Amino acid sequence: MPVLFDHSLQTTPTVTISSGERIAGIELALSDLVQNCSPIWGDIIR
Numbered sequence: 001m002p003v004l005f006d007h008s009l010q011t012t013p014t015v016t017i018s019s020g021e022r023i024a025g026i027e028l029a030l031s032d033l034v035q036n037c038s039p040i041w042g043d044i045i046r
Contacts, residue, residue, distance in 0.1 A: 002040055003037045003038070003039040003040065004039060004040050004041075004042060004044055005034075005039040005040070005041055005042075005044075006041075006042065006043065006044045006045045007041055007042070007043060008045055009030065010030070010041075012030055013029065013030060014027055014028065014029055014030060015027070015028050015029075015030050015033055016028075
């Protein structure tokens with residue numbers, strides 16, 4: 001399944017991913033996230 005990232009994400013050093021629960025989530029360095037999911041970069045934010 002393709003993973004899409006907006007180019008604006010490249011200005012953020014860390015990314016947080018919420019599970020929807022206050023006690024469960026993760027913060028990753030953007031470089032680690034990119035390395036692990038090899039996203040397709042594009043303009044997806046209006």
